[in-house]
Amino acid sequence: MQVTMTVNGENVTADVEPRLLLVHFIRDHLGLTGTHWGCDTSNCGTCVLWLDEVPVKSCTVLAVMADGHRVRTVEDLERDGRLDPVQQGFIQEHGLQCGFCTPGMMMTARWLLDHEPDPDETRIREAISGQICRCTGYENIVRAIRWASAHPADEEQAAAHPVAEEVTA
Amino acid sequence: MKPAPFEYYRAYAPAEVVELLTGLGDEAKVLAGGQSLVPMMNFRLAHPAALVDINAIAELDYVRREGDSLRIGALTRHRTLELSRAPEVQDGFSLLPRAARWIGHYPIRSRGTVGGSIAHADPAAEWCLLARLYDADVVVLGGQGTRVVPSADWFTGFLSTVAATNDVVTEVRFNRPRAFGALTEYARRRGDFAIAAAAVAFDVVDGRCRDVSIVLGAVAGEPLRVTEAEALVEGAEPAAPTWAAAARIAAAAIRPNADTYGGERYRRHLVDTLIQRAFAEAFASDASVSAASGIR
Numbered sequence: 001m002q003v004t005m006t007v008n009g010e011n012v013t014a015d016v017e018p019r020l021l022l023v024h025f026i027r028d029h030l031g032l033t034g035t036h037w038g039c040d041t042s043n044c045g046t047c048v049l050w051l052d053e054v055p056v057k058s059c060t061v062l063a064v065m066a067d068g069h070r071v072r073t074v075e076d077l078e079r080d081g082r083l084d085p086v087q088q089g090f091i092q093e094h095g096l097q098c099g100f101c102t103p104g105m106m107m108t109a110r111w112l113l114d115h116e117p118d119p120d121e122t123r124i125r126e127a128i129s130g131q132i133c134r135c136t137g138y139e140n141i142v143r144a145i146r147w148a149s150a151h152p153a154d155e156e157q158a159a160a161h162p163v164a165e166e167v168t169a
Numbered sequence: 170m171k172p173a174p175f176e177y178y179r180a181y182a183p184a185e186v187v188e189l190l191t192g193l194g195d196e197a198k199v200l201a202g203g204q205s206l207v208p209m210m211n212f213r214l215a216h217p218a219a220l221v222d223i224n225a226i227a228e229l230d231y232v233r234r235e236g237d238s239l240r241i242g243a244l245t246r247h248r249t250l251e252l253s254r255a256p257e258v259q260d261g262f263s264l265l266p267r268a269a270r271w272i273g274h275y276p277i278r279s280r281g282t283v284g285g286s287i288a289h290a291d292p293a294a295e296w297c298l299l300a301r302l303y304d305a306d307v308v309v310l311g312g313q314g315t316r317v318v319p320s321a322d323w324f325t326g327f328l329s330t331v332a333a334t335n336d337v338v339t340e341v342r343f344n345r346p347r348a349f350g351a352l353t354e355y356a357r358r359r360g361d362f363a364i365a366a367a368a369v370a371f372d373v374v375d376g377r378c379r380d381v382s383i384v385l386g387a388v389a390g391e392p393l394r395v396t397e398a399e400a401l402v403e404g405a406e407p408a409a410p411t412w413a414a415a416a417r418i419a420a421a422a423i424r425p426n427a428d429t430y431g432g433e434r435y436r437r438h439l440v441d442t443l444i445q446r447a448f449a450e451a452f453a454s455d456a457s458v459s460a461a462s463g464i465r
Binding site: 001045 | 172177204207208211280358360
């Protein structure tokens with residue numbers, strides 16, 4: 001089946017089997033291997049990317065379900081050679097060791113900070129509760145997100161990251 | 170490829186779903202948010218021959234108040250309710266946004282749907298508990314047109330409902346708004362399936378509890394109303410001794426299942442604790458704050 005979607009701002013069209021998961025489409029068909037593939041069961045959260053500006057676990061979304069929609073992956077955090085504050089925070093606070101959970105953590109963190117610029121530790125821990133890290137014990141990840149919160153991107157960079165409108169009923 | 174092969178169809182209107190399901194027969198499934206179905210397909214616990222994707226049916230995504238009923242379109246995502254501060258939700262159904270926070274994790278709530286949860290009928294699912302708590306009606310479109318099924322008749326056992334193979338849930342109607350409500354759970358990790366869950370709703374009139382509902386999750390094949398405990402709270406003073414007595418009766422009245430997460434006695438103990446916690450939280454002056462801090 002032919003699918004067309006926007007991935008990190010670029011239109012992509014491909015012919016895929018309906019049973020192809022979005023995470024495999026992104027990695028194997030588009031070569032965007034920043035998004036990691038973990039558990040297939042929506043538990044580990046390393047495959048988190050944005051679908052229409054909200055984080056989803058791409059192992060439980062079929063590629064055909066993203067047809068006509070917008071996808072944003074971890075590759076899109078860096079703009080014009082400048083790291084997103086979340087990425088910078090992970091460097092500053094040693095927010096990763098093996099790096100396997102990192103893409104999902106960072107995509108969730110970016111989304112959280114876009115909606116809550118100054119979350120406390122409890123909110124951060126709740127936001128990343130859908131993600132598993134087996135190295136750091138989460139302390140440094142929480143610190144990394146706090147660092148990013150304290151060092152927001154400058155205005156020029158912020159303009160390149162439009163904040164999605166919150167959904168309310 | 171994780172899931173087994175299947176034919177994929179995308180529907181653009183509810184009637185088209187029924188038409189497709191009727192033509193495809195028993196082995197076809199409706200695909201809504203996919204947060205239960207796709208993991209089951211990845212495990213190959215489910216291998217439907219065909220999927221009918223309803224995500225393009227925008228008309229099934231709505232939250233509307235009609236008198237005492239809160240009508241939620243089947244394709245409404247969990248997060249829409251979680252974030253809702255709309256008066257039509259807050260007035261009598263303020264528990265719904267608070268309870269939605271217990272569902273899985275952020276990325277799961279952005280995707281999963283109210284109708285999908287009701288159709289999947291997991292006995293630990295928050296929407297299934299809430300449906301019984303608020304005497305919800307499940308609106309179903311099938312071969313014979315639309316019908317309205319009371320939630321008391323909807324669930325028929327573990328992951329089972331009265332739905333026919335060519336039925337699609339189009340709406341869930343929550344009824345009986347009440348001033349006080351809470352839902353609480355115990356799981357080993359936040360967002361996991363509850364080992365036990367309890368939800369309560371009631372009004373307080375002239376210092377007495379009225380219109381009391383108590384529902385338990387994950388202790389039987391379907392969400393369980395505990396009428397014996399409801400009767401005890403009805404007309405009683407809204408205070409800790411009432412909650413404790415109701416919890417004791419409920420824990421004794423059920424016959425919880427045992428699995429690797431807990432035996433019968435452990436689940437009775439959890440139910441006792443969770444019911445007291447739910448009543449106390451519901452009656453606390455600022456229930457929304459106590460629910461928001463419910464991180465373990």
